[in-house]
Amino acid sequence: MAKRTEKPIKTSVKSGNFRSTKSGAGMTAKGVAAVNRKTGGNLRTAVTGKVKAGSKSAKRRKSYCARSGGQMKKFPKAAKNPNSRLRQARKRWKC
Numbered sequence: 001m002a003k004r005t006e007k008p009i010k011t012s013v014k015s016g017n018f019r020s021t022k023s024g025a026g027m028t029a030k031g032v033a034a035v036n037r038k039t040g041g042n043l044r045t046a047v048t049g050k051v052k053a054g055s056k057s058a059k060r061r062k063s064y065c066a067r068s069g070g071q072m073k074k075f076p077k078a079a080k081n082p083n084s085r086l087r088q089a090r091k092r093w094k095c
Helices: 029-039 056-074 076-080 085-093
Strands: none
Touching: 056 076, 056 085, 076 085
16 A cells, blocks of 8 residues: 655744744634645634534544644653643643
8 A cells, every 4th residue: 555645735934824832822714724725625723612512613622632632642742841832732722
């Protein structure tokens, strides 16, 4: 089975596509729109508000929290640092 390789999407921090660590890390709406235009994808911004249990948004949050929990295990140095992008993004998503 051939391994599928994809080119990384080049986005610039200076262009406003990513939030600063202090403002919760992750991508901005502008950044998500840029990636979706470029790839034809369906990325969405973070689920940050109050959501109804069992809704699509709640399921997205649960899924993100589970995936990012795996990143915490994979990168223990980032998991220990409260100012890391990983920890700040999890805080923003309310994980």
